[in-house]
Amino acid sequence: MTQKESGLTRREALAGAGAVGFAALGAASGRPTGTDNWDEYTNYTYAQTDTPFNLLVGWRRTENGTLVDSSAVGAVDDVGAVGVRLVDVGNALPHDYGTASVGLRLEDPEDTARVWLRIDPHLDGADAASAALAERVTLTVRQDTGIFGIGSCGGAEGEFASAGELIADETFADIDGSALADGIELRPGLLGDGCLAPGEQRCLTFAWEFDSEGGNAGQGGAVDFLVEFAADECGAEGNPFDGNVAAGGGGGAGGDA
Amino acid sequence: MSPDDGGRRPSGLSRRRLLAGIGGVGAVGMASGMGTGAYLADRETFPGNVFGAGEVGLTVDGDPTDGTVSLGPLTVDRTTFDERPGPETFDVGASANPVRVWLATPCPDGDRLGNALEVDVVVDGESVTGGYRPLAEVERDLATGVRIDARCLGPDDDPVAVEVFPYLPADSPDVGGAATDLTFRVYAEQCRHVAEADAARSNPFVETECASACVPCEDENGVAVGSLTLRYLGDDPATVVVVATGGGAGGRGTAGTTVFDGEVTPDGTFVVDGTAAPTNGDPGWIGPNIYLDDGGMGTDPETDADGTGGNGGGSRGNGNGGNGGGHAGVNIHTSCSVPLRVGDVYGGLYEIAAAATTGGEPLCGTEEN
Numbered sequence: 001m002t003q004k005e006s007g008l009t010r011r012e013a014l015a016g017a018g019a020v021g022f023a024a025l026g027a028a029s030g031r032p033t034g035t036d037n038w039d040e041y042t043n044y045t046y047a048q049t050d051t052p053f054n055l056l057v058g059w060r061r062t063e064n065g066t067l068v069d070s071s072a073v074g075a076v077d078d079v080g081a082v083g084v085r086l087v088d089v090g091n092a093l094p095h096d097y098g099t100a101s102v103g104l105r106l107e108d109p110e111d112t113a114r115v116w117l118r119i120d121p122h123l124d125g126a127d128a129a130s131a132a133l134a135e136r137v138t139l140t141v142r143q144d145t146g147i148f149g150i151g152s153c154g155g156a157e158g159e160f161a162s163a164g165e166l167i168a169d170e171t172f173a174d175i176d177g178s179a180l181a182d183g184i185e186l187r188p189g190l191l192g193d194g195c196l197a198p199g200e201q202r203c204l205t206f207a208w209e210f211d212s213e214g215g216n217a218g219q220g221g222a223v224d225f226l227v228e229f230a231a232d233e234c235g236a237e238g239n240p241f242d243g244n245v246a247a248g249g250g251g252g253a254g255g256d257a
Numbered sequence: 258m259s260p261d262d263g264g265r266r267p268s269g270l271s272r273r274r275l276l277a278g279i280g281g282v283g284a285v286g287m288a289s290g291m292g293t294g295a296y297l298a299d300r301e302t303f304p305g306n307v308f309g310a311g312e313v314g315l316t317v318d319g320d321p322t323d324g325t326v327s328l329g330p331l332t333v334d335r336t337t338f339d340e341r342p343g344p345e346t347f348d349v350g351a352s353a354n355p356v357r358v359w360l361a362t363p364c365p366d367g368d369r370l371g372n373a374l375e376v377d378v379v380v381d382g383e384s385v386t387g388g389y390r391p392l393a394e395v396e397r398d399l400a401t402g403v404r405i406d407a408r409c410l411g412p413d414d415d416p417v418a419v420e421v422f423p424y425l426p427a428d429s430p431d432v433g434g435a436a437t438d439l440t441f442r443v444y445a446e447q448c449r450h451v452a453e454a455d456a457a458r459s460n461p462f463v464e465t466e467c468a469s470a471c472v473p474c475e476d477e478n479g480v481a482v483g484s485l486t487l488r489y490l491g492d493d494p495a496t497v498v499v500v501a502t503g504g505g506a507g508g509r510g511t512a513g514t515t516v517f518d519g520e521v522t523p524d525g526t527f528v529v530d531g532t533a534a535p536t537n538g539d540p541g542w543i544g545p546n547i548y549l550d551d552g553g554m555g556t557d558p559e560t561d562a563d564g565t566g567g568n569g570g571g572s573r574g575n576g577n578g579g580n581g582g583g584h585a586g587v588n589i590h591t592s593c594s595v596p597l598r599v600g601d602v603y604g605g606l607y608e609i610a611a612a613a614t615t616g617g618e619p620l621c622g623t624e625e626n
Contacts, residue, residue: 091311
């Protein structure tokens with residue numbers, strides 16, 4: 001944003017937009033402290049599946065502190081079919097921020113499962129603006145475990161959200177090609193075998209922020225990505241995302257059949 | 258930043274297709290009896306997540322701008338105030354997100370019209386220049402930027418109207434044939450996340466310092482000299498008398514008005530102020546000529562007795578210096594018909610140590626100054 005005496009191009013004029021005068025982040029509004037009782041995860045409802053593992057999903061997301069979408073209470077949606085998005089931002093500006101909260105529960109009377117997460121930004125072939133944007137947007141993913149289980153699944157706006165085990169805290173550019181882009185197992189804590197028991201839940205919080213530093217880099221760009229969860233048998237070894245049937249959609253259930 | 262339900266992006270494979278594929282794998286495993294060889298799995302995909310950045314931009318007269326708006330060439334004739342020409346105009350709008358907008362000009366460049374041409378810059382009906390003022394002054398003031406949006410300018414708001422009224426007064430110096438441009442810079446910054454109280458710090462022009470704030474006095478450019486600080490270069494103390502004449506100075510013709518009469522010492526300075534020479538129309542103007550007399554004879558061997566000569570504009574001279582109108586001593590043209598610069602020496606006795614316009618702006622110096 002240096003304009004002294006020189007001709008001021010639009011790009012120069014806008015160059016400092018991200019670096020000047022941005023207000024401090026406001027406190028996220030939202031729900032009170034969460035609870036470790038899934039049933040108190042009130043605004044969440046579950047997606048329905050019809051496969052052996054009934055992996056149910058609840059979600060909510062906010063933008064700049066305002067709730068913009070959540071699973072409707074009492075409704076049952078197919079997450080993929082209805083195109084539920086955890087991040088759906090088309091006009092972000094520096095210093096924007098948002099959250100997404102996801103709850104998973106294995107609603108199966110007998111089986112146990114391992115749960116895996118994959119986030120793949122697919123930055124290959126991204127245009128310059130999108131690549132630059134990916135360098136400026138940070139995604140923080142945590143297990144929403146609360147403190148010793150207290151306040152777990154409280155959501156990203158919950159009081160204990162920041163206490164959860166950190167899964168990732170990096171830009172989309174860094175996520176691209178990282179282990180998270182290949183799939184990681186959600187295995188909070190050191191106790192147990194990491195298997196999700198019937199009726200047990202795993203909750204995650206996502207927080208993104210458009211870095212205010214960087215001027216106009218990324219202006220007009222876009223980063224697309226999938227957030228995928230996979231449930232696999234407890235006895236399974238290896239990454240269930242390996243051997244996908246198609247890029248971007250996931251598929252094959254791990255297994256060397 | 259709200260969700261755009263109508264613009265869903267492709268999500269790749271549908272979940273139903275994925276599940277069908279998974280089911281197939283499971284069936285193979287079960288059929289083979291190798292329960293651990295083919296795992297059943299479920300998958301939930303949040304597809305098509307997108308993080309898209311918005312844009313901040315401005316339009317000028319409806320078209321995207323690179324931040325520069327040039328008006329001109331402004332060719333105006335000397336005229337009366339009532340017959341001054343109409344304004345040059347342009348509109349500034351927001352192209353996408355709400356923005357704060359600053360308007361600025363480059364620093365004055367010594368344009369010949371800069372001190373003669375007056376302009377009034379009006380934004381949405383209100384002058385940001387305090388009415389008509391010399392172009393050079395306006396450029397100097399606006400170089401540090403002025404906010405022109407009322408609060409935040411949104412893409413659906415009416416654009417900001419900028420009007421520039423040029424006016425060349427009838428009594429201004431003859432600058433016939435001259436033309437000038439007036440360039441504006443516009444700058445926008447997002448309003449979102451920037452509190453109004455912090456907006457002033459976003460003005461990108463605020464620290465602009467024009468390289469030279471001096472005003473040239475040359476080519477009859479209309480500059481009115483208001484004061485001169487002169488250094489006496491004589492060898493001995495002397496009583497110096499300065500008389501302003503001509504151009505209505507005091508209305509006394511060649512007799513002039515004594516604007517200074519006092520003792521000066523070698524290398525000492527004294528001030529000749531225009532307020533002591535009430536001229537027609539501009540009480541602060543020192544007038545078109547002053548004559549300085551220290552009582553000596555032949556102070557400058559190259560000074561003609563009739564005042565038509567000069568010292569030839571040597572390295573320390575200026576082409577002035579002759580007597581005139583029957584006055585003894587040294588003549589200094591203060592009408593800017595010939596260059597008048599800080600550092601100039603007249604008759605070998607008087608050096609311009611400092612000078613200012615009637616508005617208090619310093620005059621430019623010689624290259625050494």
